[in-house]
Amino acid sequence: MSDSLPPRVTLALTVGVLSFAFAPILVRWASEAPGLTIAVWRTSTAALVMLPGLAYVYDEVRAFGWCDWGLIIASGTALGAHFIAWIEALYYTSVASASVLATTSPVFVAVLGYLILKDRLAWPVVSGIVVAVGGAALMGLTDAGAVAFGAEAWWGNTLALSAALLVSIYLLIGRAIRQRVSWLAYLIPLYSVAALVTLVAAAGQGVPLTGFDPVVYACGIGLALGPQVLGHSAFNFALQRVPAALIGMLALLEPVGASILAYFLFGEAPGLWSAAGMVVVLGAVAFVVLYRSRTATPKPDDTSLQKSP
Secondary structure, three states, X not given: OOOOOOHHHHHHHHHHHHHHHHHHHHHHHOOOOOHHHHXXXXXXXXXXXXXXXXXXXXXXXXXXXXXXXXXXXXXXXXXXXXXXXXXXXXXXXXXXXXXXXXXXHHHHHHHHHHHHOOOOOOHHHHHHHHHHXXXXXXXXXXXXXXXXXXXXXXXXXXXXXXXXXXHHXXXXXXXXXXXXXXXXXXXXXXXXXXXXXXXXXXXXXXXXXXXXXXXXXXXXXXXXXXXXXXXHHHHHHHHOOOOHHHHHHHHXXXXXXXXXXXXXXXXXXXXXXXXXXXXXXXXXXXXXXXXXXXXXXXXXXXXXXXXXX
16 A cells, blocks of 8 residues: 555555544443443544634635535434444444444445435445345344343344444435535534534433543543544545545454454454354445445545444
8 A cells, every 4th residue: 555655645544444443442441431421522522622623614614504504413413323323332242243334334325325316226236235234134143142242232233233324324414515515614513513412312311421430531532532533534634645445445444453452452252153244244345335436436525435433
């Protein structure tokens, strides 16, 4: 990669992949607190960190119309709900399963693009979707029988798939609004809405936000500064200089890295059939990403192939 890309782009891609791989690890280290608590600290910190940037795009944000705000609120709501579902998933299933299932967002993007945007869904993509579903089902059946998680693994895997669906909605909306709104002007209110969604959810369930060990806050802030601010920014920086398909493929390295870290840090080793299901899912998603990249003209600001752990 370094032979064909400028060093700073290579560095950005490396930082993005590494930050995403550490996301589930940080959640596990903060598992003393409820998942909603971690989601609030993550999204609120990210929103506060990005807020000073409003000074640079204030005039653009001020000129937003009702349609722009409606799309941003919808996208931010989906993103906030994504973070809640994905973090909660890690309380019920393995890091490997949650991370792999979360990478199925390109599959959901393809399906939603067909249903909502009337994008053509070619039979090779349909085949990839069917294979991915089969791999996910194999993972679910295997995880449900695992001693470590038992029947609760079904709920964790369902949450992880829900997180992938939600981030796909966020990406589709973002792809539409980013045609006329700059990246920073979109990102600042987006993160603010996502933070508000997690705060409302936490308040509605009476989830405490304080009174925990300092490691909880450190991990929440780390999730904000690493995967959310640094990771997303790095991938968007690289996306202007490399094909979107490459970004999508690199995103598939995240569950691999997360699984390796989980093995050494928590002793989580997926069983044979679960590992086989993971390989099937990753292979199917990679096929869908590559096929769609070859049958469509990539756009410099197209983020539809990214994921958000």
